Amino acid sequence: QVQLQESGPGLVKPSQTLSLTCTVSGASVSSGDYYWSWIRQHPGKGLEWIGFIHNSEYTYYNPSLKSRLIISADTSRNLFSLKLTSVTAADTAVYYCARGRYDLGDLHYFDYWGQGIRVTVSS
Amino acid sequence: QSALTQPASVSGSPGQSITISCTGTSSDVGTYNYVSWYQQHPGKAPKLMIYEVSNRPSGVSSRFSGSKSGNTASLTISGLQAEDEADYYCSSYTSSSIVVFGGGTKLTVL
Numbered sequence: 001q002v003q004l005q006e007s008g009p010g011l012v013k014p015s016q017t018l019s020l021t022c023t024v025s026g027a028s029v030s031s032g033d034y035y036w037s038w039i040r041q042h043p044g045k046g047l048e049w050i051g052f053i054h055n056s057e058y059t060y061y062n063p064s065l066k067s068r069l070i071i072s073a074d075t076s077r078n079l080f081s082l083k084l085t086s087v088t089a090a091d092t093a094v095y096y097c098a099r100g101r102y103d104l105g106d107l108h109y110f111d112y113w114g115q116g117i118r119v120t121v122s123s
Numbered sequence: 124q125s126a127l128t129q130p131a132s133v134s135g136s137p138g139q140s141i142t143i144s145c146t147g148t149s150s151d152v153g154t155y156n157y158v159s160w161y162q163q164h165p166g167k168a169p170k171l172m173i174y175e176v177s178n179r180p181s182g183v184s185s186r187f188s189g190s191k192s193g194n195t196a197s198l199t200i201s202g203l204q205a206e207d208e209a210d211y212y213c214s215s216y217t218s219s220s221i222v223v224f225g226g227g228t229k230l231t232v233l
Contacts, residue, residue: 045226045227046226047212047214049221049222049224060220096169106155106157106216107222109157109171109175110159110161110169110171110214111174111180113169114168116168
């Protein structure tokens, strides 16, 4: 059974870097079959796709976040990570990691999700 | 503002059917059959209910169905049950090679 679990600090100061980790079980982050993704949900709002990593090295980011974002993978620990720099209150959200399914390079849907981690940006 | 437009709320009585619409453009819903729907109960992670417009994952009730016409996709829930009360989000792949979501629809079972 595939499971994803986010971890990281729940509080980050403005201008600092938000760092989160998603530990995966039941599937391999080095597998070329999936796009390992991050998605966030602002308080009381809808979902926003952040980006993904594929084959442990190829990344693709939402252009709105691209300049501040790095997604990486650690295959030895079967996890992938998100780093978002220069955070502001607008980055306060619940962050989810998810497994993306794709075909011919196009991301189709997310079939497994982590439980989410609430991150607040505040001094 | 979300890229895909959904009604803020819909409601129905137990046993009835409801439909939630998801309107995009020719750059997303209208071109790609990569529309998916997610159910989210309060405080929980989204759950995949429909993928690629009309396919149901294993374990999802046949009461849930999806369709698409032009730039608008739809999720229909038949035989409404109390447990269906949740927020529903649509999603689509886009010509910009990103995924966009709708703003979500709150389903109330009366």
